[in-house]
Amino acid sequence: xxxxxxxxxxxxxxxxxxxxxxxxxxxxxxxxxxxxxxxxxxxxxxxxxxxxxxxxxxxxxxxxxxxxxxxxxxxxxxxxxxxxxxxxxxxxxxxxxxxxxxxxxxxxxxxxxxxxxxxxxxxxxxxxxxxxxxxxxxxxxxxxxxxxxxxxxxxxxxxxxxxxxxxxxxxxxxxxxxxxxxxxxxxxxxxxxxxxxxxxxxxxxxxxxxxxxxxxxxxxxxxxxxxxxxxxxxxxxxxxxxxxxxxxxxxxxxxxxxxxxxxxxxxxxxxxxxxxxxxxxxxxxxxxxxxxxxxxxxxxxxxxxxxxxxxxxxxxxxxxxxxxxxxxxxxxxxxxxx
Amino acid sequence: xxxxxxxxxxxxxxxxxxxxxxxxxxxxxxxxxxxxxxxxxxxxxxxxxxxxxxxxxxxxxxxxxxxxxxxxxxxxxxxxxxxxxxxxxxxxxxxxxxxxxxxxxxxxxxxxxxxxxxxxxxxxxxxxxxxxxxxxxxxxxxxxxxxxxxxxxxxxxxxxxxxxxxxxxxxxxxxxxxxxxxxxxxxxxxxxxxxxxxxxxxxxxxxxxxxxxxxxxxxxxxxxxxxxxxxxxxxxxxxxxxxxxxxxxxxxxxxxxxxxxxxxxxxxxxxxxxxxxxxxxxxxxxxxxxxxxxxxxxxxxxxxxxxxxxxxxxxxxxxxxxxxxxxxxxxxxxxxxxxxxxxxxxxxxxxx
Numbered sequence: 292x293x294x295x296x297x298x299x300x301x302x303x304x305x306x307x308x309x310x311x312x313x314x315x316x317x318x319x320x321x322x323x324x325x326x327x328x329x330x331x332x333x334x335x336x337x338x339x340x341x342x343x344x345x346x347x348x349x350x351x352x353x354x355x356x357x358x359x360x361x362x363x364x365x366x367x368x369x370x371x372x373x374x375x376x377x378x379x380x381x382x383x384x385x386x387x388x389x390x391x392x393x394x395x396x397x398x399x400x401x402x403x404x405x406x407x408x409x410x411x412x413x414x415x416x417x418x419x420x421x422x423x424x425x426x427x428x429x430x431x432x433x434x435x436x437x438x439x440x441x442x443x444x445x446x447x448x449x450x451x452x453x454x455x456x457x458x459x460x461x462x463x464x465x466x467x468x469x470x471x472x473x474x475x476x477x478x479x480x481x482x483x484x485x486x487x488x489x490x491x492x493x494x495x496x497x498x499x500x501x502x503x504x505x506x507x508x509x510x511x512x513x514x515x516x517x518x519x520x521x522x523x524x525x526x527x528x529x530x531x532x533x534x535x536x537x538x539x540x541x542x543x544x545x546x547x548x549x550x551x552x553x554x555x556x557x558x559x560x561x562x563x564x565x566x567x568x569x570x571x572x573x574x575x576x577x578x579x580x581x582x583x584x585x586x587x588x589x590x591x592x593x594x595x596x597x598x599x600x601x602x603x604x605x606x607x608x609x610x611x612x613x614x615x616x617x618x619x620x621x622x623x624x625x626x627x628x629x
Numbered sequence: 630x631x632x633x634x635x636x637x638x639x640x641x642x643x644x645x646x647x648x649x650x651x652x653x654x655x656x657x658x659x660x661x662x663x664x665x666x667x668x669x670x671x672x673x674x675x676x677x678x679x680x681x682x683x684x685x686x687x688x689x690x691x692x693x694x695x696x697x698x699x700x701x702x703x704x705x706x707x708x709x710x711x712x713x714x715x716x717x718x719x720x721x722x723x724x725x726x727x728x729x730x731x732x733x734x735x736x737x738x739x740x741x742x743x744x745x746x747x748x749x750x751x752x753x754x755x756x757x758x759x760x761x762x763x764x765x766x767x768x769x770x771x772x773x774x775x776x777x778x779x780x781x782x783x784x785x786x787x788x789x790x791x792x793x794x795x796x797x798x799x800x801x802x803x804x805x806x807x808x809x810x811x812x813x814x815x816x817x818x819x820x821x822x823x824x825x826x827x828x829x830x831x832x833x834x835x836x837x838x839x840x841x842x843x844x845x846x847x848x849x850x851x852x853x854x855x856x857x858x859x860x861x862x863x864x865x866x867x868x869x870x871x872x873x874x875x876x877x878x879x880x881x882x883x884x885x886x887x888x889x890x891x892x893x894x895x896x897x898x899x900x901x902x903x904x905x906x907x908x909x910x911x912x913x914x915x916x917x918x919x920x921x922x923x924x925x926x927x928x929x930x931x932x933x934x935x936x937x938x939x940x941x942x943x944x945x946x947x948x949x950x951x952x953x954x955x956x957x958x959x960x961x962x963x964x965x966x967x968x969x970x971x972x973x974x975x976x977x978x979x980x981x
Contacts, residue, residue, distance in 0.1 A: 452932040453728075502826060
């Protein structure tokens with residue numbers, strides 16, 4: 292009995308010693324599944340390194356990075372200049388490292404319509420502003436020749452909880468519609484002109500499925516994994532694009548040309564021919580100079596691993612990988628992480 | 630029951646005398662009671678000191694509740710300083726909630742919390758009290774255990790399950806059957822107008838009602854059981870029917886306790902978050918119709934806190950928490966007042 296106890300104690304001490312290099316991160320929930328997978332695999336491949344990630348939300352991730360309570364953060368939206376300045380004052384320079392791409396798709400439920408619907412930016416903005424409120428509106432039928440729309444009221448469904456998905460969607464609407472930009476704007480939660488709200492992707496998708504004539508927006512991953520049909524969106528070049536991993540990566544590639552040095556860039560409504568317009572990076576927020584040099588070394592090594600091995604397995608979880616151009620740029624940037 | 634015959638009299642008398650003796654004994658014991666422990670106390674040298682420690686320990690326990698309340702209030706106030714400074718009292722009367730423009734008002738959330746709770750109480754109280762009366766007064770012994778067990782089982786279901794059940798079962802029924810009927814016959818009240826989404830204030834009220842029925846029912850049952858059997862027998866002996874007995878002997882005696890149960894249920898309804906946010910539609914607007922979507926204070930905090938990045942936004946959300954605390958205190962105070970006025974009324978009547 293006593294012996295067993297001692298053995299257990301020894302094992303525990305060994306465990307603690309082995310995981311001496313343990314890093315803690317917190318932030319965005321959208322990329323949490325791929326992060327968990329990455330951190331587990333990285334830890335398995337590198338004995339003695341343990342990376343923990345808590346998906347508390349982007350807001351919490353940013354706050355904890357500023358407060359210095361985590362070794363790294365994660366966010367679906369870039370930090371504002373003001374937040375960067377706060378972080379700079381408290382923790383030194385914070386780098387934005389793009390990891391994967393997410394996209395938002397319009398999901399709808401129109402009785403009698405089985406085809407994939409095409410949306411122009413004007414129609415999407417009009418619907419979510421409450422200006423277009425019937426499915427047989429001429430602006431909708433004009434974009435969808437051959438589809439018979441019922442005379443049915445459009446019911447808008449949006450997210451109730453603050454989320455990066457909402458940020459990407461409203462960021463897109465703000466870019467394509469001056470009326471949206473002045474009346475509503477972009478944010479993780481906004482003052483919606485019309486509509487009901489569901490909690491999480493599942494809440495929005497559930498309400499869209501149930502209410503005839505409804506339209507909502509969900510993450511591409513959620514739509515793919517749950518076989519929800521979604522619409523095509525017209526991009527800047529005038530092509531109707533269906534969101535796929537390729538078209539989302541294409542959006543990032545189109546934006547890579549004039550990517551700012553700190554990677555804080557919105558890639559909604561990009562110029563590329565085959566780019567899907569409602570997409571975004573998600574970022575790791577990593578202090579350039581960690582207080583513990585060992586932690587800085589692990590973070591730098593992890594970023595290298597993420598850009599090489601990590602990127603090969605994002606597709607399995609339906610995330611869009613980073614385009615080559617961005618990976619190339621990032622390899623230079625992460626040398627500075629200490 | 631037949632009237633007692635002469636042969637019954639000795640038995641009745643004996644019981645009577647027996648009861649009287651027991652009461653006498655109790656009185657004697659009560660008179661002696663303080664003496665015995667004192668002797669024990671004085672026999673031990675540290676007993677006085679222990680007594681003092683014990684008393685102050687208990688005092689500390691009670692004060693700690695006040696302390697926790699004070700800390701919560703202080704934290705909420707200090708963390709919502711930004712918002713309090715910017716909006717002042719207008720925060721409680723403002724109707725806009727615009728995180729992008731930084732304009733915050735709590736009135737739609739306060740309204741949603743109160744309205745959904747009132748709807749829940751209106752539906753739950755008759756049901757819960759009815760269940761409790763049936764179980765204690767009318768129910769066959771076989772069924773009693775089953776019914777109380779089932780009712781209490783409702784309390785053990787997690788609220789997210791209630792929410793999912795609401796979305797997939799309750800909402801379609803409301804949208805396709807209940808709401809068309811209500812708007813046909815009840816539209817004149819103004820409470821049942823507008824498009825029938827299924828989701829909205831009514832759905833939230835109903836799910837809350839189901840969630841608070843077990844609390845109110847089980848407390849009411851305990852209170853009803855505690856009403857002395859002699860009261861029931863006395864009223865029955867006066868020739869009352871079953872219902873008159875329940876009304877005059879049971880409910881009248883138990884009403885303070887029943888009110889207590891209702892207050893606890895109300896507390897749960899005000900604070901409930903998950904199930905409500907899944908069903909209420911989450912739209913910060915004040916609408917008279919129960920079909921319209923609404924929003925509650927607990928829901929907006931849960932929904933928006935984790936993604937709120939800028940300081941004013943966070944501070945406004947914390948102030949919503951403060952508003953929730955204040956509303957809870959006010960509602961509880963009103964309920965206490967109600968209980969006090971009821972019990973006072975009954976004691977006056979019994980003396981008269």
